[in-house]
Amino acid sequence: MTLRIGEADDILPFMKNGVTSFLANTFQGVDVQWQANYKYHFAKEHELLTYWGKKVTDNGSDILLNCWFQDSFITDERVVISTSRGEFCAKLLIDASGGQSPIRGKYALRENWYWWSVCGAIVNFPDGLPKGMQVGDYQLWQTFRDTNADENASLSQGRPVWEYEVLDENSAFVFIFFLGQFRVPFADMESEFLHILRNEPSTSDFHNVTITEMKHGWYPSGDEDSQKVTRNRVAFVGSSACWTSPCGWGASFIIANYKKYAHQLSAAVKADNLDKEYLAGLIQLTRRSQYQVLLDQIATHFLSFASADDLNAFIRLFDPNGELGAAGPLMCEKLFTLTITEEEAFLMLKLVAKNIGVKSLIETVPKEDYLLLVELAVESAEAAVIDIFHKGLELLHIESPDEYERELALESGFSITG
Numbered sequence: 495m496t497l498r499i500g501e502a503d504d505i506l507p508f509m510k511n512g513v514t515s516f517l518a519n520t521f522q523g524v525d526v527q528w529q530a531n532y533k534y535h536f537a538k539e540h541e542l543l544t545y546w547g548k549k550v551t552d553n554g555s556d557i558l559l560n561c562w563f564q565d566s567f568i569t570d571e572r573v574v575i576s577t578s579r580g581e582f583c584a585k586l587l588i589d590a591s592g593g594q595s596p597i598r599g600k601y602a603l604r605e606n607w608y609w610w611s612v613c614g615a616i617v618n619f620p621d622g623l624p625k626g627m628q629v630g631d632y633q634l635w636q637t638f639r640d641t642n643a644d645e646n647a648s649l650s651q652g653r654p655v656w657e658y659e660v661l662d663e664n665s666a667f668v669f670i671f672f673l674g675q676f677r678v679p680f681a682d683m684e685s686e687f688l689h690i691l692r693n694e695p696s697t698s699d700f701h702n703v704t705i706t707e708m709k710h711g712w713y714p715s716g717d718e719d720s721q722k723v724t725r726n727r728v729a730f731v732g733s734s735a736c737w738t739s740p741c742g743w744g745a746s747f748i749i750a751n752y753k754k755y756a757h758q759l760s761a762a763v764k765a766d767n768l769d770k771e772y773l774a775g776l777i778q779l780t781r782r783s784q785y786q787v788l789l790d791q792i793a794t795h796f797l798s799f800a801s802a803d804d805l806n807a808f809i810r811l812f813d814p815n816g817e818l819g820a821a822g823p824l825m826c827e828k829l830f831t832l833t834i835t836e837e838e839a840f841l842m843l844k845l846v847a848k849n850i851g852v853k854s855l856i857e858t859v860p861k862e863d864y865l866l867l868v869e870l871a872v873e874s875a876e877a878a879v880i881d882i883f884h885k886g887l888e889l890l891h892i893e894s895p896d897e898y899e900r901e902l903a904l905e906s907g908f909s910i911t912g
């Protein structure tokens with residue numbers, strides 16, 4: 495979406511293929527497939543990082559490789575940073591060191607974040623793609639009966655979910671993920687991943703692949719205010735500042751917002767306006783994004799805590815041959831790309847309540863989320879007003895919904911998906 499609105503044309507050459515079909519399979523028997531309604535690119539991440547690195551040096555900055563941040567000391571006027579390659583002084587420290595940021599650790603900045611823990615690999619198929627597998631297939635959600643002693647274990651209780659995306663005629667990115675309030679240690683993820691890759695009966699297409707590059711990481715899932723973390727003369731960006739949607743669109747969030755943020759931050763540096771309140775004010779989600787984040791947050795917490803049986807019922811909703819018909823897959827994509835309308839959200843909520851049961855839902859959601867549900871009711875009313883206004887413009891044949899959107903974005907700042 496960010497690419498579509500033209501704010502990231504420069505990175506288009508670093509995208510290839512993309513998702514054409516989504517698949518979902520649970521061990522209880524859900525077997526769903528649909529053609530993607532939206533466009534999702536695969537990024538050539540090494541080339542993209544090289545391009546961005548060159549941009550940085552072309553703009554006159556230095557990059558010190560193999561340089562490890564060790565500590566920082568902040569005074570009213572400056573920051574002193576010690577690294578494995580010496581000490582540096584600056585007006586501002588920008589922390590982009592990811593979800594396990596040592597700088598956040600130093601300031602004991604802890605949030606009520608959830609964590610996506612991911613471990614997988616780029617793999618090659620020695621004899622080409624297995625029969626039935628197509629470039630652009632995206633296995634969104636596959637679970638197994640034998641991964642947990644308790645068959646009904648939730649993701650937060652340690653259930654791994656298997657995913658893969660077929661990148662081209664020879665290779666795929668395969669991984670498992672966990673979702674919960676703690677990060678799963680790498681060693682545990684790695685052994686679980688390798689077991690599922692090589693031994694799980696239903697992943698036989700992958701048993702003899704060659705691993706070309708292991709990948710793992712943790713990225714946070716927060717709320718509408720999570721990005722506002724700052725200290726005097728310290729700005730946090732990317733995963734260290736929870737620049738993700740709750741469902742984990744981190745790279746997307748960065749691509750959608752980094753130019754705008756860099757522009758505003760440059761102005762703040764020039765004006766030496768670098769206290770924590772001012773820096774926090776640079777990040778304001780649009781009204782619409784706030785509503786979408788709230789919904790996405792509730793859905794993500796549900797994914798984390800729901801029992802395997804409830805998740806099975808949830809995933810069945812996205813079956814194009816199921817209760818919602820062709821609207822099912824579209825709702826899934828809209829919910830997780832933060833583009834769902836209020837009407838659609840409430841229809842889905844009603845169906846979830848019907849298929850999973852209100853009692854089960856209430857038991858699933860942690861108590862601290864009850865307030866989120868109240869907030870959602872309040873936000874929905876406000877977001878609905880924005881929608882009605884938008885629809886009104888269309889009815890009056892005023893062909894400027896884009897301008898209206900832009901105005902909204904300017905007034906309130908950042909967006910989640912562009």
Ligand SMILES: Cc1cc2nc3c(=O)[nH]c(=O)nc-3n(C[C@H](O)[C@H](O)[C@H](O)COP(=O)(O)OP(=O)(O)OC[C@H]3O[C@@H](n4cnc5c(N)ncnc54)[C@H](O)[C@@H]3O)c2cc1C
Pocket residue numbers: 561562563564590591592593595596612613614669709710711712713731732733734737738742743744745746747748
């Ligand atoms: C397997 C996986 C799949 C993902 N898939 C998607 C996806 O499909 N779509 C999407 O939008 N997002 C996705 N994400 C999330 C996305 O990758 C992150 O949101 C994004 O990489 C965050 O970028 P960042 O620069 O903030 O942090 P990172 O990419 O984590 O970079 C942090 C950097 O800081 C360095 N560092 C850490 N500590 C120090 C130190 N003390 N000194 C010096 N350097 C240090 C690290 O080495 C690292 O290079 C995925 C993440 C993972 C792990």
